[in-house]
Amino acid sequence: MHIPDGYLSPATCVVLYGGAAPFWYVSLRKIRRQLHTRVIPLISVFSAFSFVIMMFNLPLPGGTTGHAVGMGVTTVVLGPWGSILAISVALTIQAFFFGDGGITALGANCFNMAIVGSLVTYLVYRWIAGRSPLTSRRRMFSAAIAGYVAINTAALFAAVEFGVQPLLFKDAMGAPLYAPYPLSVAIPAMMIGHLTFAGAAEAIITGGIVAYLQRSDASLLAPFSGLTVEGAATESRTSILGRLWAGLAALMLLTPLGVLAVGTAWGEWSVKDFADAAAREKIIAASQHRTLPAGVPEGLHRLSSAWTAPFPDYAPQFIRSEPVGYMLSAMFGVGIILAVLWLGRKFLLRGGNTP
Amino acid sequence: MSQHKFLSGTIGGFTHALQHALESEELARVDGWLQRLDPRVKLVGLLALVVATAASRKLSVVLLIFAVALVMAMASHVQWKTLFTRVWLPVLGFTGVIAVPAIFLTPGEVFWRSPFGVVHVTHAGLRAAAMLVSRVETAATMSTLLILCTPWTHVLKALRSLHVPVEIVAILMMTHRYVYLLIETANEMFVARQSRMVGRLDAATQRRVATRTGGVLLSKTVQLGEEVHLAMQARGFRGDVRLLDQFRMETRDYAALMLLLGITAAALYVGH
Numbered sequence: 001m002h003i004p005d006g007y008l009s010p011a012t013c014v015v016l017y018g019g020a021a022p023f024w025y026v027s028l029r030k031i032r033r034q035l036h037t038r039v040i041p042l043i044s045v046f047s048a049f050s051f052v053i054m055m056f057n058l059p060l061p062g063g064t065t066g067h068a069v070g071m072g073v074t075t076v077v078l079g080p081w082g083s084i085l086a087i088s089v090a091l092t093i094q095a096f097f098f099g100d101g102g103i104t105a106l107g108a109n110c111f112n113m114a115i116v117g118s119l120v121t122y123l124v125y126r127w128i129a130g131r132s133p134l135t136s137r138r139r140m141f142s143a144a145i146a147g148y149v150a151i152n153t154a155a156l157f158a159a160v161e162f163g164v165q166p167l168l169f170k171d172a173m174g175a176p177l178y179a180p181y182p183l184s185v186a187i188p189a190m191m192i193g194h195l196t197f198a199g200a201a202e203a204i205i206t207g208g209i210v211a212y213l214q215r216s217d218a219s220l221l222a223p224f225s226g227l228t229v230e231g232a233a234t235e236s237r238t239s240i241l242g243r244l245w246a247g248l249a250a251l252m253l254l255t256p257l258g259v260l261a262v263g264t265a266w267g268e269w270s271v272k273d274f275a276d277a278a279a280r281e282k283i284i285a286a287s288q289h290r291t292l293p294a295g296v297p298e299g300l301h302r303l304s305s306a307w308t309a310p311f312p313d314y315a316p317q318f319i320r321s322e323p324v325g326y327m328l329s330a331m332f333g334v335g336i337i338l339a340v341l342w343l344g345r346k347f348l349l350r351g352g353n354t355p
Numbered sequence: 356m357s358q359h360k361f362l363s364g365t366i367g368g369f370t371h372a373l374q375h376a377l378e379s380e381e382l383a384r385v386d387g388w389l390q391r392l393d394p395r396v397k398l399v400g401l402l403a404l405v406v407a408t409a410a411s412r413k414l415s416v417v418l419l420i421f422a423v424a425l426v427m428a429m430a431s432h433v434q435w436k437t438l439f440t441r442v443w444l445p446v447l448g449f450t451g452v453i454a455v456p457a458i459f460l461t462p463g464e465v466f467w468r469s470p471f472g473v474v475h476v477t478h479a480g481l482r483a484a485a486m487l488v489s490r491v492e493t494a495a496t497m498s499t500l501l502i503l504c505t506p507w508t509h510v511l512k513a514l515r516s517l518h519v520p521v522e523i524v525a526i527l528m529m530t531h532r533y534v535y536l537l538i539e540t541a542n543e544m545f546v547a548r549q550s551r552m553v554g555r556l557d558a559a560t561q562r563r564v565a566t567r568t569g570g571v572l573l574s575k576t577v578q579l580g581e582e583v584h585l586a587m588q589a590r591g592f593r594g595d596v597r598l599l600d601q602f603r604m605e606t607r608d609y610a611a612l613m614l615l616l617g618i619t620a621a622a623l624y625v626g627h
Binding site: 004005007008009010013028032037038039040041042043044045046047048049051052053055056057059061073077085089090092093095096097098102103104146171173174175176177178179180181185197205206207208209211212214216219220282 | 379505
């Protein structure tokens, strides 16, 4: 995710330096007020820690290894403002002395990883951890999930920065001047690696270190937990689960909003769309006016009938109302996912290798 | 994955970083053209050339800046072999993975079509890939020349010339110092763990080893921060940062600055 020089246009770099500057200013002010003379030594050693933790070779499920950014654990211990400074300094040292990330792209890298990463970690961590005790498993899982969500959000920002380059910066002949892939390529290419390996590395290192601190020195987790060690709250586990279930139910109730969407999503055309003149025009317009094959592509035609979904287009045939069909499809989908997760959990726990 | 790969990979990374730093410090002491210049001139001049590289819309201009980098490397006794192994090859590997598919995926006038029309290379794709690789290689070469020919503490102190706040420069300098201390500490922990291992560790245990080491390192970091703070207070630190500025500009520094900024201005004018 460390963007090198040359991938982003100077204009993008300036915008992202400009976007990062107010956060740096506010962070420095807030941290100076909190720490006074401790600012320089504490941020320095934490920046050094962030740098070193990025060098840890972490074994991941599947037999590969990955590296974490350390934004999760730094935010949980230092808070968002301290983490913004510490990660930014670590990224600066990496860019200048180890060639990891560019100097013109330093603003972008700091914006994505230090600023977006730290703020997202903090919000997710505080939201999920709530007022749970410092040593609770919920807090450990909150940190891991926060690290996972944060690194993926940061990767999404980087992907968007890459993806807008060919839209905005081309030479006279139309060739991209910087990162060459549009959003449709940049986002999946970037997110696949982060949703799997990099996200797992960040979640493991954040959750693992928080678990270690819970056993060895939980007071380090106190300053930005919303609690004190003595006054650790004991909110029941059910309340967070209740909140999550309520959120899920609300999302299912909102699914009929999908009915409002007009047209077909890009790349989800059916055989009928290729045969219909009006639909063909829409496909061509959505595909940068590239020529379509005269008929239905043979492979698409052959494979389109290989599987008939029970609820095609989220509209079960036995339901007349489209919004009700959407909601029923959502409930059916969620039910299948929960059943698969429940079975997976049963299967994994059968091994009995709990720590 | 074997335990060998997990632990030795991390230890190898630490050793490589320390070796990298030592080599750079040695090269920065060699009597060469860039080494003789004031660090502020090198920082401003070489960063300006990085910006010109990023801003240029013409491949020929980027290649000319690359040629300037090669000449500066020769005049500063930086071997091309060093640049090849430290910059060109890794950058080519990383950027090539991104650039090569662009040759085939970028829409535009077809330059070459494979038999049976399976793939086709476009003019726009070739230009985009060449531009990306040459731009990234040139910018990385310039940045590397800066750090290979300047003691790292001088690079950080020279950041003041870019109006970076003095507190940030002080944090960067202290971070730079403690990075090596913490690398050494982490390295010792991993070596100690490795020396006590017989047989293989399963993946879950490897992850626990890594996260516990990270946790211990974090505890040591907090302790170190407190100790450094107390030591600074003992020496009279009350929150005001002052940095000694021993740099002095000479005639050759002004001439070099004019030369580097002149090349930058020409590149920006012609390349835009």
